[in-house]
Amino acid sequence: MAKKNELTHLAIILDGNGRWAEKHGVPRVEGHKAGAERVLKLVEDLNCFPTIKYLTLYAFSTENWNRSEEEVSALMELLCTFLDQHCETLIRNKIRLLISGKREKMPEKCLKRMDQVTALTSENYEKTVIFAINYGGRQEITDAVRKIAEKIQTGSMGIDEINESKIAENLYHPDVPDPDLLVRTSGELRISNFLLWQISYSELYFTDVLWPDFDKMQLEKAIYSYNNRDRRFGGRK
Ligand code: IPE
Ligand code: IPE
Ligand code: MG
Numbered sequence: 001m002a003k004k005n006e007l008t009h010l011a012i013i014l015d016g017n018g019r020w021a022e023k024h025g026v027p028r029v030e031g032h033k034a035g036a037e038r039v040l041k042l043v044e045d046l047n048c049f050p051t052i053k054y055l056t057l058y059a060f061s062t063e064n065w066n067r068s069e070e071e072v073s074a075l076m077e078l079l080c081t082f083l084d085q086h087c088e089t090l091i092r093n094k095i096r097l098l099i100s101g102k103r104e105k106m107p108e109k110c111l112k113r114m115d116q117v118t119a120l121t122s123e124n125y126e127k128t129v130i131f132a133i134n135y136g137g138r139q140e141i142t143d144a145v146r147k148i149a150e151k152i153q154t155g156s157m158g159i160d161e162i163n164e165s166k167i168a169e170n171l172y173h174p175d176v177p178d179p180d181l182l183v184r185t186s187g188e189l190r191i192s193n194f195l196l197w198q199i200s201y202s203e204l205y206f207t208d209v210l211w212p213d214f215d216k217m218q219l220e221k222a223i224y225s226y227n228n229r230d231r232r233f234g235g236r237k
Pocket of ligand 3: 015016017
């Protein structure tokens with residue numbers, strides 16, 4: 001029987017929507033729609049995984065602006081629709097929504113919805129779902145460096161105070177613990193600039209399953225694998 005590792009924070013790189021669309025002979029945007037439906041299902045299924053208190057979903061990277069204008073605007077439109085349609089679901093499930101990423105370049109109407117839903121769910125305590133949108137791991141670290149430099153410049157912090165905790169405190173969501181498990185769908189074996197600081201000791205799980213096909217059973221498989229990992233953190237059992 002699998003022994004249990006604590007699983008408080010699950011992070012997922014949602015990949016493979018485009019290939020899912022191709023496989024089904026439909027336009028790419030249909031793959032993104034199917035992917036958004038899967039996000040909703042997963043959020044609803046979270047109740048079945050009581051230990052998971054944080055779920056971070058990588059939905060749009062700082063590099064995804066390199067896609068066609070048509071695809072980018074379809075993705076932004078989908079984000080707005082998702083937030084409009086499912087705010088109630090988040091509230092009903094006592095889920096707090098956080099956004100991780102840069103506001104720059106984001107369409108005004110997305111920012112408005114993001115602000116509304118994060119405000120409306122801010123009192124929720126059961127679980128936290130974090131959408132990483134216009135997110136880049138290097139950007140997040142760069143922003144932390146800038147914040148620290150500003151504090152040093154104004155004299156509120158000294159150079160000798162810089163340490164790992166201080167850097168972590170200046171990331172986008174310092175109160176969120178590091179991910180225990182990072183899942184990437186669609187068979188790609190890379191991190192693509194996701195949570196570079198926070199995943200230093202996360203367990204990694206890669207699956208060939210495309211994101212729109214990643215159902216509850218697939219998640220259970222990932223957790224089963226995670227439960228069998230020997231998390232040593234450099235020490236010895
Ligand atoms: C993931 O699916 C969604 C985003 C990155 C926005 P992709 O669109 O990357 O799907 P593939 O990799 O082309 O299959
Ligand atoms: C990573 O997926 C980003 C998100 C899932 C949001 P990509 O499909 O953009 O990654 P690469 O380009 O294959 O590395
Ligand atoms: Mg991809």
